[in-house]
Amino acid sequence: MPVFxxxxxxxYFSEGIKALREELKKLGRVITIAPDRNLSGVGHSLxxxxxxxxxxxxxxxxxxxxxxxxxxxHLGYYVLLDGKAPDLVCSGINEGPNLGEDITxxxxxxxxxxxxxxxxxxxxxxxxxxxxxxxxxxxxCLDVVKMVLEKGMPEDTYLNVNVPxxxxxxxxGFMITRQGRRAYVEKVLKLSDPARKPLYWxxxxxxxxxxxxxxxxxxxxxxxxxxxxxxxxxTNYRALEILKKTWQA
Amino acid sequence: MPVFxxxxxxxYFSEGIKALREELKKLGRVITIAPDRNLSGVGHSLxxxxxxxxxxxxxxxxxxxxxxxxxxxHLGYYVLLDGKAPDLVCSGINEGPNLGEDITxxxxxxxxxxxxxxxxxxxxxxxxxxxxxxxxxxxxCLDVVKMVLEKGMPEDTYLNVNVPxxxxxxxxGFMITRQGRRAYVEKVLKLSDPARKPLYWxxxxxxxxxxxxxxxxxxxxxxxxxxxxxxxxxTNYRALEILKKTWQA
Amino acid sequence: MPVFxxxxxxxYFSEGIKALREELKKLGRVITIAPDRNLSGVGHSLxxxxxxxxxxxxxxxxxxxxxxxxxxxHLGYYVLLDGKAPDLVCSGINEGPNLGEDITxxxxxxxxxxxxxxxxxxxxxxxxxxxxxxxxxxxxCLDVVKMVLEKGMPEDTYLNVNVPxxxxxxxxGFMITRQGRRAYVEKVLKLSDPARKPLYWxxxxxxxxxxxxxxxxxxxxxxxxxxxxxxxxxTNYRALEILKKTWQA
Amino acid sequence: MPVFxxxxxxxYFSEGIKALREELKKLGRVITIAPDRNLSGVGHSLxxxxxxxxxxxxxxxxxxxxxxxxxxxHLGYYVLLDGKAPDLVCSGINEGPNLGEDITxxxxxxxxxxxxxxxxxxxxxxxxxxxxxxxxxxxxCLDVVKMVLEKGMPEDTYLNVNVPxxxxxxxxGFMITRQGRRAYVEKVLKLSDPARKPLYWxxxxxxxxxxxxxxxxxxxxxxxxxxxxxxxxxTNYRALEILKKTWQA
Numbered sequence: 001m002p003v004f005x006x007x008x009x010x011x012y013f014s015e016g017i018k019a020l021r022e023e024l025k026k027l028g029r030v031i032t033i034a035p036d037r038n039l040s041g042v043g044h045s046l047x048x049x050x051x052x053x054x055x056x057x058x059x060x061x062x063x064x065x066x067x068x069x070x071x072x073x074h075l076g077y078y079v080l081l082d083g084k085a086p087d088l089v090c091s092g093i094n095e096g097p098n099l100g101e102d103i104t105x106x107x108x109x110x111x112x113x114x115x116x117x118x119x120x121x122x123x124x125x126x127x128x129x130x131x132x133x134x135x136x137x138x139x140x141c142l143d144v145v146k147m148v149l150e151k152g153m154p155e156d157t158y159l160n161v162n163v164p165x166x167x168x169x170x171x172x173g174f175m176i177t178r179q180g181r182r183a184y185v186e187k188v189l190k191l192s193d194p195a196r197k198p199l200y201w202x203x204x205x206x207x208x209x210x211x212x213x214x215x216x217x218x219x220x221x222x223x224x225x226x227x228x229x230x231x232x233x234x235t236n237y238r239a240l241e242i243l244k245k246t247w248q249a
Numbered sequence: 250m251p252v253f254x255x256x257x258x259x260x261y262f263s264e265g266i267k268a269l270r271e272e273l274k275k276l277g278r279v280i281t282i283a284p285d286r287n288l289s290g291v292g293h294s295l296x297x298x299x300x301x302x303x304x305x306x307x308x309x310x311x312x313x314x315x316x317x318x319x320x321x322x323h324l325g326y327y328v329l330l331d332g333k334a335p336d337l338v339c340s341g342i343n344e345g346p347n348l349g350e351d352i353t354x355x356x357x358x359x360x361x362x363x364x365x366x367x368x369x370x371x372x373x374x375x376x377x378x379x380x381x382x383x384x385x386x387x388x389x390c391l392d393v394v395k396m397v398l399e400k401g402m403p404e405d406t407y408l409n410v411n412v413p414x415x416x417x418x419x420x421x422g423f424m425i426t427r428q429g430r431r432a433y434v435e436k437v438l439k440l441s442d443p444a445r446k447p448l449y450w451x452x453x454x455x456x457x458x459x460x461x462x463x464x465x466x467x468x469x470x471x472x473x474x475x476x477x478x479x480x481x482x483x484t485n486y487r488a489l490e491i492l493k494k495t496w497q498a
Numbered sequence: 499m500p501v502f503x504x505x506x507x508x509x510y511f512s513e514g515i516k517a518l519r520e521e522l523k524k525l526g527r528v529i530t531i532a533p534d535r536n537l538s539g540v541g542h543s544l545x546x547x548x549x550x551x552x553x554x555x556x557x558x559x560x561x562x563x564x565x566x567x568x569x570x571x572h573l574g575y576y577v578l579l580d581g582k583a584p585d586l587v588c589s590g591i592n593e594g595p596n597l598g599e600d601i602t603x604x605x606x607x608x609x610x611x612x613x614x615x616x617x618x619x620x621x622x623x624x625x626x627x628x629x630x631x632x633x634x635x636x637x638x639c640l641d642v643v644k645m646v647l648e649k650g651m652p653e654d655t656y657l658n659v660n661v662p663x664x665x666x667x668x669x670x671g672f673m674i675t676r677q678g679r680r681a682y683v684e685k686v687l688k689l690s691d692p693a694r695k696p697l698y699w700x701x702x703x704x705x706x707x708x709x710x711x712x713x714x715x716x717x718x719x720x721x722x723x724x725x726x727x728x729x730x731x732x733t734n735y736r737a738l739e740i741l742k743k744t745w746q747a
Numbered sequence: 748m749p750v751f752x753x754x755x756x757x758x759y760f761s762e763g764i765k766a767l768r769e770e771l772k773k774l775g776r777v778i779t780i781a782p783d784r785n786l787s788g789v790g791h792s793l794x795x796x797x798x799x800x801x802x803x804x805x806x807x808x809x810x811x812x813x814x815x816x817x818x819x820x821h822l823g824y825y826v827l828l829d830g831k832a833p834d835l836v837c838s839g840i841n842e843g844p845n846l847g848e849d850i851t852x853x854x855x856x857x858x859x860x861x862x863x864x865x866x867x868x869x870x871x872x873x874x875x876x877x878x879x880x881x882x883x884x885x886x887x888c889l890d891v892v893k894m895v896l897e898k899g900m901p902e903d904t905y906l907n908v909n910v911p912x913x914x915x916x917x918x919x920g921f922m923i924t925r926q927g928r929r930a931y932v933e934k935v936l937k938l939s940d941p942a943r944k945p946l947y948w949x950x951x952x953x954x955x956x957x958x959x960x961x962x963x964x965x966x967x968x969x970x971x972x973x974x975x976x977x978x979x980x981x982t983n984y985r986a987l988e989i990l991k992k993t994w995q996a
Binding site: 538539540541542543544545546547548549551552568569572573577599601602603608611615616649650651652654655672675676677684686687688689695696698725726728729730731732733734735736737738740741742744745746 | 982
């Protein structure tokens with residue numbers, strides 16, 4: 001029976017993690033450990049400058065006080081599982097998609113990245129679309145989990161999965177995709193606090209991504225589940241060759 | 250005269266950012282905007298769920314209350330520079346190296362990543378070795394900045410620079426490198442607070458990286474300045490091809 | 499049917515607030531609004547430098563993200579109750595006592611203090627003793643609530659109630675008390691983090707209070723429920739007279 | 748030569764603490780230890796659930812990372828002074844007054860309260876009025892410090908001092924006062940974040956206090972330095988007698 005280590009970045013109380021937890025339980029043991037608050041936008045943060053506390057929520061269900069998704073994977077693996085690797089790390093289901101460059105800010109993706117750093121097959125799950133039915137989405141996630149368990153994945157990769165918020169029978173299938181590019185402009189709103197001192201709020205004009213075929217966005221836009229294999233190596237090898245020629249000559 | 254936008258993740262008061270600021274001023278105008286506290290390990294976090302405040306420290310020198318390096322780049326670009334792109338985003342000088350997979354947690358690298366996302370050439374600077382002389386290190390960083398300004402770099406890349414903590418004339422030169430791999434094992438210390446409740450501290454056995462030729466660690470270990478071109482695209486293209494064959498068949 | 503506004507400082511998920519909520523429901527409508535994390539030791543903090551978010555937990559049950567007990571009372575009164583005063587503000591049940599000068603650090607007492615500032619009769623509840631049965635303690639608290647509703651209290655006071663962790667039939671009755679004095683010495687532990695940098699932990703040698711008759715500690719130590727009426731006026735009138743003579747002469 | 752322990756709640760970088768530090772140095776040794784960020788409204792918070800870090804700013808000048816004024820007094824006394832009591836604890840100069848019930852939220856007053864809890868004569872300083880000249884205000888504060896050192900104060904009290912933002916020669920003298928009462932109504936602004944989710948901001952209609960003779964507000968309003976002796980005992984003795992009669996009968 002497989003063992004799953006489950007986290008998210010929306011907080012342990014979120015609908016998405018609860019729905020995924022229930023589905024995963026159909027397949028095996030699920031150790032859930034998630035932040036005690038919403039950490040959207042927190043990226044791949046790890047708390048190594050202060051000690052952490054855990055609080056038990058329920059059987060095999062814990063929350064880390066002030067912890068990040070990466071912290072949760074660490075404590076789940078080294079403390080709750082006592083260093084015994086789970087079969088799969090799952091992160092999510094995030095409310096809202098993780099597409100294009102935005103995944104660099106994503107706590108959800110960061111949970112799966114941490115699993116990969118620790119040498120464990122890992123998948124991040126997010127939902128694309130308004131008012132998702134998380135139970136329905138979780139069933140689709142379980143289909144992906146089954147594929148990972150049956151067919152495996154290369155050792156140096158982890159997966160970023162985005163599921164359209166559609167009834168399961170309206171989803172057109174899975175698509176292996178590459179990371180897309182966002183096509184929106186960020187901006188900073190200038191506001192005033194009640195004492196008329198300036199405040200700045202980072203936001204976006206309107207979210208959107210380039211509709212290029214083969215990308216994560218293209219897939220979910222057309223009703224497919226997008227599965228993007230990611231890597232820990234951020235090296236730009238093409239630029240590396242160019243710089244070697246132009247800088248070191 | 251070039252305009253620089255400078256941030257870091259150690260806080261606006263750190264020696265590293267002050268030394269780099271002084272050096273950059275020799276070349277152009279330097280807008281410094283940095284977090285008001287040490288944010289090491291914060292990764293690529295962006296604050297979009299709350300408004301931010303800035304506090305003026307000095308001429309062209311600001312701090313963002315509770316802000317991350319990515320927040321600082323945003324406010325620097327959209328507010329201080331009013332949306333006019335600087336010639337270069339610099340992040341650092343970080344106290345301690347940013348090598349191998351550890352860069353995924355790095356606030357310093359995240360500052361440069363944010364510059365790249367906003368379409369600006371960007372460089373992250375870190376120092377490798379004990380008790381660095383930041384003035385000396387900053388002079389080496391300036392040499393890199395000059396190369397970037399003179400020779401340029403490909404549009405889809407940003408640079409992760411690690412400088413050995415050596416006198417400038419003992420440095421053996423620059424080396425264009427790829428991201429290495431860490432060779433240390435993390436662990437979680439189990440402690441007790443004064444009330445005997447359990448605490449967990451994420452740490453490492455002993456830091457270290459694989460000494461493979463061509464990597465960032467190999468370069469600094471041998472006394473070279475390591476310059477690693479990075480990219481925003483995290484897609485694992487090799488795994489993508491494999492998954493297309495094995496999963497979609 | 500009376501309306502209660504209930505908060506605490508241990509977090510909305512704590513056993514103490516849940517037990518008190520269930521008991522209060524027997525008497526009237528209970529609006530519960532509490533911090534989303536444990537804020538012990540936070541004192542009388544009010545968040546006026548940033549906006550706050552609420553999250554609905556259940557019917558008439560809310561949590562304030564990053565909010566303090568005083569924030570909760572504000573949002574409960576002005577937002578949930580739309581400015582209509584509840585009949586009683588309750589804060590607690592705190593896990594651990596609030597006795598002597600320690601109440602100046604108490605988030606639990608601060609919740610009741612805020613109710614008093616807003617002009618509402620208010621009571622803080624804490625439990626003295628190990629391994630309390632919160633259901634049992636909550637029943638004793640309800641007895642106090644009934645006395646407040648029936649007999650009233652002076653307009654310029656709010657109550658600090660400490661309940662011994664005893665079966666209800668072993669409690670010797672109620673005692674109106676004055677604030678005692680602590681008889682323990684604080685200290686600061688000097689520790690090292692895993693990188694051998696110094697850390698300081700504020701703690702106490704051993705908790706304890708002066709066993710003077712008529713004090714809060716004397717009451718709970720002897721098995722009574724301690725009820726201490728408190729005031730918002732911190733003026734030391736005796737010292738005021740002395741200073742008028744010695745300083746202004 | 749007297750030893751002063753100085754903190755504040757606006758952060759170690761604030762003008763008020765720097766001005767007071769320079770003045771106090773004329774009289775003796777000044778150990779300054781203050782929060783690394785603005786903590787206005789934090790009340791009497793003490794951090795006993797996590798360890799703290801200090802960072803040296805300058806000679807006899809430290810900041811506590813994430814620390815409160817009460818934390819600073821603890822670390823100053825037990826660590827920097829190694830448990831040897833200073834002659835006086837000073838807190839401030841706070842930008843803005845601390846009058847009436849508002850002092851219960853005041854981090855500045857809390858710094859002095861903590862000194863008193865530790866058995867040390869303690870004074871909190873705040874300024875009333877717009878655009879204060881902190882050097883001028885600090886000179887007035889030094890006059891109060893001299894009086895405390897010369898004339899002493901009762902053992903069970905600490906002082907809350909509010910200085911009008913006037914040139915020193917326009918100040919009409921000192922006045923020993925009692926705590927006043929605020930005469931403003933708080934409110935909660937209902938806002939929306941950029942994603943149109945509700946936010947709540949606690950603020951006040953317009954600040955103001957009752958102009959009763961003998962109060963802190965009356966004094967500063969009329970150009971006097973207000974000196975209010977405070978106490979740690981929050982017991983409402985009048986209410987205590989009433990409750991004894993009405994509740995215990």
